[in-house]
Amino acid sequence: MATVLSLNRIRVNRRRHIVIDDFSLSLEKGDFVALIGANGSGKTTILRTILGFLRPDSGEITLFGHPAADFRRLRKRIGYVPQALPIDFRMPMTVRDVAAMGRYGLAGLGRRLSAEDYHIIANALRDTGIAHLAERPIGHLSGGELQKVQFARAVSQTPELLLLDEPTSNLDLGAQKECLDLINRLHKQHSLTTVIVMHDLKSLPDACNRAVIIDDSRKVYDGPFQEVFTESNLGHVYKRQSPTVLRGLIDELTTDGRKP
């Protein structure tokens, strides 16, 4: 199996504060990993470090078998759906314009998109179920539709690694379900190596097969997703909850069919 991503004992400081400490993670092709933790535990920092937006103070990052020195080149192979993207809905752009952005970095500076690029964009719109919205201005979309546009943009990048940061936050229940179905479908169709950041275990896609729990900047669990449902593990995610509440939560999650 090819190693897509390897983080080796990385430490990230921000404003003289340790945000991630001694964190290691290795992903093989096709892995679907959930980074789970309470708010502020450092999950998003890990994604931003993988993208090169933040530089680790120590440790090594390897992306697609290369030391991650030239992030700008390697980023083109990563699809990224950020959390609560501050998009100006007034931006005079259509759904197709935004989906096409996934090809911009790959096309090269100052070069126009090719016929093949447009073919890939059309496929991404179709795969994400928004081909019928292609010419609609982004200001006319619902929150769920806009999130699908973000997925279409990431998919049109034909990524080898997909990073999703709380992709269902701020969506209503119906839109959340559609979004999770889409993530499952994309993973199945493209065997995409995926890292999803979540703080709510109830909202994880079924395709997820591995979980990593982060608490207070450190990794406290890394293993099969099905084995994550223990009182001690969930205590790291749902802080300050009594054992009774945690046991109730485990019952709720396991009867949802997440655990065999």
Add this chain to the structure above:
Amino acid sequence: MSDLIQYAYFRHAVLACILGGGGLSLIGVFVTLMDIPFLGISMSHSAFLGAVIGLLCGFDPLLGAMAASAVSGLLVGPLSDRSGSSSNSVLAVMFSTAMGLAFLLLARIPGPKSEALNLIWGSILTISQREIVILSFIFAVILISLVVFFKEISVVLFNREIAAASGIPEKVFYYGVIFIAGLLVSASLDIVGGLLIFSLLVNPPGAAYQLTYRLKTMFVLSGIFGMISCFTGLWLSYRFDVPTGAVIVLSSSGIYLVAFLLSPKRRSRVSKDKN
């Protein structure tokens, strides 16, 4: 009015309408969509400071104005990124600092200060051949950049983080736009003056925005509206013997008003509210 074309000053004014009016309105699309309306006023006052320094030190005030705007333009992006402040806050600080310094130094210039103060009020009819050459160069840079790098510029406008995640050197484009805006503002000060230049950065793109859902169309319409504002102002000024800068600004406001009344966006908002 056509008989005036034989005069160099009038030909320069017409060219300034195309190059300055069009260029400012194209840059104005960035200003509008990035929501940094303070850019115009901050850059023009940096230019004023540069001109004052030029007069005080005995070198060309236009050169001083352009150098000061260029330095301000280079500082805004990195300062706002590193301080975590919004670009508007950084621009506001730069504006007030430039104004304070400019008036402090202005008091030290012996004799009349009209050469520096002219930059505040401006007059399109006094634009020199040299200013036209500079404006032509900056206008060409803007047009060529827009044509060649449209896709990179559009993703930076959409979201800088997405641009960076796609492998686009977003800082180069973002900082570059602010830098060119600084140069263009300082080179265009004579059109309407430092106090009113803001209007050519905001009104034409604002009007264009009302009429389209396409970024490309917004750029084209904005450029055309900027030129029309300048030409209309020039004609009204000739016809009714009123200050040119002021009527250029009011023409651009008039275009904005018409676009707002005709806007499909406004009508869709009104019908949404009724539902």
